[in-house]
Amino acid sequence: MTQAILQRITDGDGSAVQDCLDKYGGLVWSIARKMLRNSEDAEDAVQEIFVDIWKNAERFDESKSSETTFIAMIARRRLIDRIRYATRRITAESLDDVLLEPFTRGDKDMQVSLEAGQAAEAMRSLRPEQQQVLRLSIIQGMSHQEISEATGMPLGTVKTHARRGILHVRESLGLGGTNFSREATV
């Protein structure tokens, strides 16, 4: 059922809009709130994201990812564009909480998609420093420089952890990659 929503949008089924919002409205809104912090910015961004979703629905390929991941990807693209035009950073007060937050939610909470569960599993198999870098960069939205300053890791090490961690998760999710990308995961 879930897989059919983007196809229905492609087919011009107006009722699929409501279903898409029921299923993915919270996901997109939560990602936007996490990345932008400011509610007004997040609202504008979420409107833009859904227009992007209507326009890009036909590009969805269920053999490559779940709808959830595809929609999260479209959301992130738009949010990254917005962030690049505005200053957005985690506040100093929340930074300590972020650094101390253990990566355990995936163990006890229902994941928003099968791939999210698999990604959580793949992250748990990473070295703790790699987990931390992925969590701070992708989930919390900190820059490599900020992570370096906050954790004391050299900038180059942060980049290496990010690269190897993401490639490992990609491989675990079966999302593809070339031979020489596998060399980079080592």
Next chain:
Amino acid sequence: MNEKTNDMLFDLLTKKAVYGLEEAEQGHLDDLDAGTAEMEFRSLELAVAAISTVGLEEEELPFHLRSKIIEDGEHHFAEARTFVSELWPPATSRLSSVSEKDDVSGGSWFGWFGWAAAAMACIALALNLWFTRPQPSVEVAQNKPPVDTPRSLSPTELRDQMLKAATGTIKAAWTIGNVKELTQVVGDVVWSDDSQKGYMRLQGLPANDVAKETYQLWIFDKTQDAATPIDGGTFDVKSDGEVVIPINAKLKTQGPQMFAITIEKPGGVVVSKRGRIAALAKVETQTKPTA
């Protein structure tokens, strides 16, 4: 590609997937390996998207934002439909095209004969329906001259008459739409496919400022795509309290499934954005009312 270059490539790709790249960085990436990099990037972007949903605590989309997005969606689909309709003209235009094609192909006589036969069949059917029409209608016709009937009966009386007639009249109750202020709209809509007539009985729909807006009815017929409902005509409400409004469908209906009243600019619109839906009435069953 040596190991150092490979690492540099993937540093840039992962950075692009997580944060995006500056123009100079993108240029550097293109120099390193444009073809393979694009393929790699797409799968990395999906991996990053999957990671971004890990442990995400979902918050509910705010209601007002949801309404805006739905409006955007309607607008997007309406634009898409306009595009399609320009490529594929509506039914009336298609009929013209068929006639022209018949002329060109030399098959027009058969076409005209077919149309004439169909028209005669329709006349015969109409006469048959007239002479075998249900008794209550006969009584009305006998009591008052046919010409006077529409003038002498109010919409309320005509509605009552329709409900009493033993025809396939449908009836559906109004429920509220998406206009926050309109929470008290009640009443019903009755419609007959046979007579192509119907009436809306409404209470709680406020008087509209005719200089600024009008109400417009839309009929979602089973023969029509939900995206292109039949225009049921515009109307104004001049006073509070119960009103009965005749329906003025612009196309023939063959099984309405839902009725919707939207608030539009004066004169109405051809395609509604459905931003302000005053009331909705969904047809649950198509029965013959007993009274």
